[in-house]
Amino acid sequence: MKIGLEVHVQLPTASKMFCSCPTADADTPNTHVCPTCLGMPGSRPVMNRKAMEYGIMLAKMLNCEVSDTVWFSRKTYFYPDMSKSVQITQYDNPVGSGGVYSLGGKKPIRITRIHLEEDPGKTKRVGDQSSLIDYNRSGIPLAEIVTEPDLSSPAEAREFLKQLIADIRHTIDLPDGGERSIRCDCNISVGKERCEVKNVTGLRNVERALTFEAVRQTKVLKAGGKIDRETRRFDEERGVTVSVRKKELESDYGYIDEPDLGIFRIGELAKSISVKESPLEMSVRLSREYGIDSKAAQQIVSTSVDLAKAFEKIAAAAGSAQTAMSWTAGVISANWKTFETGGGDIEGIVGIVKRFSDGEITDVETGMELKAYMTGTDIRTAGDRSSGLDQIIEDYLSAHPEIISEIRKNGKAVNRIIGHVMEETRGMHSSSDIVSAAKRIIDSKI
């Protein structure tokens, strides 16, 4: 089975790709529009430089070769939501090509190309006989990422997409607006000929659509039938794909160069743009550079990239990655959300751990101070609650020493401790506090 994806990402520019209309959601249809995005005769496109920069960032993130010279092309097709009946996109010389993206740090997925194009408007069906068109979306910049058919199962496609989306969000600071801003065309072949399922949104739907297609194609082939190259649509409610039309080849769209935008020499711009380390790359690097467990590294990176950055500072100050890791994964991680929302200064945390590693404060004091600092509570209350909590857990563990080895085998056994403490203290401590306290205590017993 071969699967290749075409992923469309709306780029988070403030204005549209070729005009100055805002990209933000509008309350009313057809209000964020102007002559250019409505395709009025006499209007003209002007390139949004920021969209080009985002395109370059993504091309670099995907390890593509960034073209020195790029230009745009016109793809002609008739559809009511395409205001000019021409989409400005890239055909020859896209912003990036020939990339490789590593799935889970192991399997290389080849990236055919990444190009920039404009989004069409939206068609909304009203009753059986008519549709309304909203051009607010018309002209929002998109990056389209096309992979080679290197994915070998619907589950793997989902995994790939999940990782890719996380990396895209991180690379271009794409706000986490659900899956709305990311759409996917899925190409799949079980035998020789492939089908394309257009415009699927959401990870789950991608997997469902591909699974349905895989089963459908297998059945057709087993029955001695033939798969026709075609475009299909995924019906989310029924969970099935439906044939829409015979698939055109890209060359059927009669591409010509877009003369109004000219040619862009982006070599210098591309050189000046550096790409932020992706979360996956960061966890691989942390594990390698600090000699820490790769699962633990992944854990702190996925909690928050800033938490992982904090870890690096703490490790530098404390002079020990192990010390830094145990505090980061424990009490710091447990209180991170509160700390981040409160907008606290990371240097305070670094200072406390440094004093611990310098032997100025004890294990228990460090835990108390960190928690107090991070949550902004009075140290005594924090201390009382914390030491009270520690005491309850210590007592419970001495009464039931088998739990320690159980937890080491299966982390879920920590639920027993949570249950016990909750009962003892009538819910005074949050389960995450209990878990981090229990972890710290158990770790200290190694």
Added chain:
Amino acid sequence: MASLPKLNEKYSMFSCITDDLETKGFRFLFSAKDNLTSKDMETRCGSRILEGYRPVFDATAIDRMRKAGGKLIGKNSMDEFGFGTFSTNSAFGVPKNPFDPERSCGGSSGGSACAAALIDGHISLGVSTGGSICCPASFCGVYGIAPTYGRVSRYGLIDYGNSLDKIGLISSDPNKLTEFLPVISGKDPKDPTSCAQPEPGPKGRKIRSAAVPKEALESISKDVRSSFESSLETLKSMGVDVKLTEMPFLKYAMPAYYVLASSEASTNLARYVGMRYGRQDGDLTLKFDDYFASFRSEYFGDEAKRRILLGTYARMAGFRDRYYAKALKVRLHVISSYKKVFAGCDAVLTPTMPFAAPRFDEISKMAPVESYSADYLTVPPNLAGMPQLSVPCGYDGGGMPIGMQLVTDHWAEDPLLTFAADWESVFETRRPEVSP
């Protein structure tokens, strides 16, 4: 101003005249080809499909003329979307030649040249894709300049071929071209292709030498040849060194031009589907693609349909490399060949059109290819994006004007304007007898 509607009844140079005939407070009057958008007047490009289109914005060229104190008095008749050589492909009246109303004004900026010839001191905006300013200027006996591609912002120009379209000026007085070209020129952030232009060079530079391609003289009429040859003598007396040379590359320009212009036109015209602007009165019970098709069949003229078919063919799968991609290469070849010529002389000189303005009954008998080939002298500089100027240079036995064309290197408009002013002092221009 008051006689304008009556004059227009006879000559049809305007497809639309302003309702407000008051001219007080304006420095000058001007008109504009109807493919330039105007807020206060319908803009139809000579096409029924755009009937009712009232743009919400002014074209930059019109806006700059207004800001300089100009009053837009009307929109000039033209071939539908610029597709033609005689302005006969217009849905809203065909302009009549001021020297003989039985004859064509040329095209596609026929109405602009007609107005320039008829109205004293008038300046009109024209647009040239394949010679559409020089041709009507020649037929109407006036001066016309189509500057370098990118010199005048195309914002608000309803496109024919975006990589070719040049906005320029037509007037019976060459000093008006010198006065108003700087007004409409200059960078405009709304048209990126206008932003690569250099500042105008030093003023007053004269054309000292001109090359005449042998190929240009092969298929011109007897009258054109004799007017052109006597003009060469005048030029020599002005101190211009004229030499005859071979420019075999010129013959490749025409096919390359038609492939590129119609390819681009076919994509530009895709937006006219009877939604959003212009006519929208099709049968709404149809499915959208049937609605689009029926609408386009009904309201596009024959020549527009021909160019859509040609252009779509040239860029379709399997033919794109053979036609579209090859034409792009030919254009580069034509440009570099011109550059070699300009290394040795200041201008390329030819007659503008191979014949004087034909009668309408002659035009109706021409096959499309015959009328296309009438542009073989004005197309090459337009394909190369170079500035081109047409000046009147003689009259045939029937008193119809004949023009000659000068082409200079990219951005060298000033020597052309200087030449036009000098030429006016040595050549006796005739004005048509106007009888409204």
